[in-house]
Amino acid sequence: MPPDPNDPAIDITVVVPAFNEAARLSRGFARLEPVLGDLDPQRTEFVIVDDGSTDDTAREALAVYGALPHSLVVRQPSNRGKGAAVRLGVAVARGERILAVDADMAIDPRHYRAMVDRLDGADLVPGSRAKDGHIRYQSRARTGAGRVFNRLVRHYTGVTLVDTQCGAKAFRRAPARLLGLLGMVDGFAYDAEFFLLARQLGFTVSPYPVTWEDISGSSVHLRSAPLAMVTDLRALPRTKHVNPVVVVAPDVDRAAVERVARAARVQGLVIARGPEDALIVVARDGAVSATALAEGLGGFVRTTDLRGLVGRTVEAV
Ligand SMILES: Nc1nc2c(ncn2[C@@H]2O[C@H](COP(=O)(O)OP(=O)(O)O)[C@@H](O)[C@H]2O)c(=O)[nH]1
Ligand SMILES: [Mg+2]
Numbered sequence: 576m577p578p579d580p581n582d583p584a585i586d587i588t589v590v591v592p593a594f595n596e597a598a599r600l601s602r603g604f605a606r607l608e609p610v611l612g613d614l615d616p617q618r619t620e621f622v623i624v625d626d627g628s629t630d631d632t633a634r635e636a637l638a639v640y641g642a643l644p645h646s647l648v649v650r651q652p653s654n655r656g657k658g659a660a661v662r663l664g665v666a667v668a669r670g671e672r673i674l675a676v677d678a679d680m681a682i683d684p685r686h687y688r689a690m691v692d693r694l695d696g697a698d699l700v701p702g703s704r705a706k707d708g709h710i711r712y713q714s715r716a717r718t719g720a721g722r723v724f725n726r727l728v729r730h731y732t733g734v735t736l737v738d739t740q741c742g743a744k745a746f747r748r749a750p751a752r753l754l755g756l757l758g759m760v761d762g763f764a765y766d767a768e769f770f771l772l773a774r775q776l777g778f779t780v781s782p783y784p785v786t787w788e789d790i791s792g793s794s795v796h797l798r799s800a801p802l803a804m805v806t807d808l809r810a811l812p813r814t815k816h817v818n819p820v821v822v823v824a825p826d827v828d829r830a831a832v833e834r835v836a837r838a839a840r841v842q843g844l845v846i847a848r849g850p851e852d853a854l855i856v857v858a859r860d861g862a863v864s865a866t867a868l869a870e871g872l873g874g875f876v877r878t879t880d881l882r883g884l885v886g887r888t889v890e891a892v
Contacts (some may be wrong), residue, residue: 587644587691588748589674590664592657593623596678597631599792603680604639613688615643620669623678623713623841624660626651634696657794658765665746666843669889673751677742686785690745697781698750699773701766701845702741704787710738713789720801731808732771736782739766740756743785749889750778753845756856757816757881763800764807771811775881816881819865820847820854823874827853831844832892835871852877854887 595601601622603635610614621643623636633648640646660677661707672691676682682702693700704710712718727737740763753776760768773780800858823832832855836844841864845856855874857865865876 584618585620585669587614587620587672587674588612588664588668588670589619589621589676590661590668591623591636591640591676591678592660592664593625593628593632593636593678594654594657594660594866595628595630596625596794597628597635600632600635600639601792602790603678606806607682607684608682611643612689614687614691618647619643620647622667623648624644624651625649626660626663627726628655631781633751634867635758638697656762656765657760658763658768659761662758663756665748665751668748668751671696671747671748672834673746675744675746676742679742679792680756681742681790682743682785682787684814686783687743687745690743690783690785692737693781693783694745694747696779698747698778699769699780701734701736701738701744701780701782702743702771702785702787703738703782704741704785705737708737713791717793717795720797723805724801727805727808728767731811732767734767734774734883736770736780736781739770741785742787748775749845749891750844753847753856753884753889754892756818756843756845757814758861759814760807760811762792762803762807764804765793765870767808768811768814772816772881776885817878818856818859819876820856820879821864821865821872821874821876822871822884823853823855823872825849825851825853825857827872829890829892831872832868835868835892838871839867841868844892846886846890846892853883854883855881855892856884 625632847854
């Protein structure tokens with residue numbers, strides 16, 4: 576039987592994007608294992624998102640994480656990038672609190688519990704590897720590339736975080752869902768877009784200082800990745816984040832939305848409530864499911880940009 580999507584037993588979802596990680600998954604898990612108890616495995620699910628790996632990543636992910644009480648390996652049919660993978664994990668997450676971490680567990684997993692706990696006071700808790708304002712990798716080229724990238728993030732988005740690219744981030748599920756539904760950057764620059772949208776929507780961000788190890792075998796190729804990341808960054812100021820929404824009564828019952836969503840086979844929705852109405856936000860290409868939801872809930876479909884979402888309280892369905 577498929578797990579109940581609203582299983583209250585799950586508190587935390589750990590999302591692990593993994594692309595051609597067959598060799599590093601077990602090394603990463605070895606770093607995590609000693610502190611698994613901090614996360615209470617009975618109440619934590621692991622979602623490993625493989626998109627189009629050409630090695631044995633999916634099988635290895637099952638071998639490494641499959642013995643835990645709650646784990647799921649999701650496969651995208653073809654490679655789209657880290658951002659798309661994290662968003663897919665966020666869309667299926669059952670826990671109210673989400674940790675997105677790299678497969679190599681480069682950020683010391685001993686920090687994970689504290690990062691999740693800090694979500695009591697913030698919507699987004701990104702790890703920060705910065706020391707004296709700088710992040711130092713083993714390779715000087717990578718350190719330099721990171722610095723340039725951070726400057727460009729500031730320039731194109733106004734986001735002032737020093738470490739937008741940290742390999743461990745905690746999110747409350749509902750804001751993360753909304754960011755995931757709105758976000759368009761599929762590659763490594765997805766985080767910069769998340770923080771830009773978070774600021775525009777008024778979500779709170781509270782970085783957590785972490786220690787880390789620069790684990791070899793990075794999936795970031797210094798020849799191809801920077802250009803793609805900069806192209807994505809430069810597009811951000813001109814990007815129009817517009818999504819279909821279903822307009823319903825402000826006090827629409829969440830259980831009713833869940834029922835109709837399940838019947839329409841849609842996952843990963845957000846209810847954004849305001850004083851006049853509630854908007855059920857669907858994915859950008861989700862107009863067909865929006866129509867089904869509108870029919871089931873007696874609402875109507877329109878689109879909205881960010882301004883229509885600011886100041887609303889959000890719930891994940
Ligand atoms: N699913 C998926 N994961 C990716 C993709 N690109 C990178 N990742 C994952 O994102 C994480 C990036 O970490 P890593 O490669 O160590 O990069 P670094 O530590 O920043 O150099 C790893 O878990 C990768 O497997 C991708 O295209 N798809
Ligand atoms: Mg790494």
